[in-house]
Amino acid sequence: MDSSGGQRSQPILMKLDRYHGWMQDLDLLRLTASEPLSLTEEYKLQQAWCDDEDKLDDPSLAEIEVMIAEAGNRGRGFGKEATAIMMHFGMRTLGIKTFQAKIGVGNHPSLYMFRNFAFEEVARSEVFQEVILQRTVTSEWQSWLQTTLGSITEESYTESQARRTARVML
Numbered sequence: 175m176d177s178s179g180g181q182r183s184q185p186i187l188m189k190l191d192r193y194h195g196w197m198q199d200l201d202l203l204r205l206t207a208s209e210p211l212s213l214t215e216e217y218k219l220q221q222a223w224c225d226d227e228d229k230l231d232d233p234s235l236a237e238i239e240v241m242i243a244e245a246g247n248r249g250r251g252f253g254k255e256a257t258a259i260m261m262h263f264g265m266r267t268l269g270i271k272t273f274q275a276k277i278g279v280g281n282h283p284s285l286y287m288f289r290n291f292a293f294e295e296v297a298r299s300e301v302f303q304e305v306i307l308q309r310t311v312t313s314e315w316q317s318w319l320q321t322t323l324g325s326i327t328e329e330s331y332t333e334s335q336a337r338r339t340a341r342v343m344l
């Protein structure tokens with residue numbers, strides 16, 4: 175996803191302080207089925223993930239996770255838009271053929287959102303109180319998603335940062 179060679183993990187690691195602040199919220203921990211971690215543990219976890227050679231055991235299957243961290247920004251269409259954009263990128267650029275979402279049984283907003291994206295339940299764990307919703311990419315579904323999204327333009331992280339800086343300076 176990042177073409178900067180040896181610096182691949184940097185964008186993820188730089189954002190962790192803010193992410194860690196969000197993950198102090200008990201409600202968010204529950205909704206995302208996350209454990210409370212110290213900032214040092216967050217860094218170690220992200221680094222381990224970046225270094226993990228086995229994470230792509232099936233490169234055509236992607237687990238999709240989305241979080242609108244600040245409660246005041248939920249219900250405004252951002253989650254839907256971010257999810258559609260990630261799936262669009264996953265299909266077109268990474269060749270993803272199947273998306274999966276693991277969602278807590280009581281997380282109704284998330285369940286509604288993924289069902290609205292035509293995901294279907296494929297498994298349910300009583301132990302983890304979690305359902306797995308899945309969507310296989312078909313040409314019909316891809317066209318429908320494209321219509322939902324409208325026109326979007328892909329650009330690199332570096333390009334978008336440069337554009338933002340230029341806008342601030344104007």
Ligand SMILES: CC(C)(COP(=O)(O)OP(=O)(O)OC[C@H]1O[C@@H](n2cnc3c(N)ncnc32)[C@H](O)[C@@H]1OP(=O)(O)O)[C@@H](O)C(=O)NCCC(=O)NCCS
Nearest residue numbers: 205240241242248249250251252253254277283284286287
């Ligand atoms: C789930 C989440 C990502 C949805 O993002 P959002 O920006 O709040 O949702 P949107 O405004 O984009 O709405 C998208 C869809 O979600 C559903 N939805 C959103 N809020 C809802 C609510 N309070 N109750 C029921 N459905 C809701 C609807 O289906 C909606 O589609 P519609 O407006 O076309 O009917 C967001 O609520 C969130 O981050 N929650 C906390 C973290 C989390 O649960 N992540 C998912 C873990 S798998």
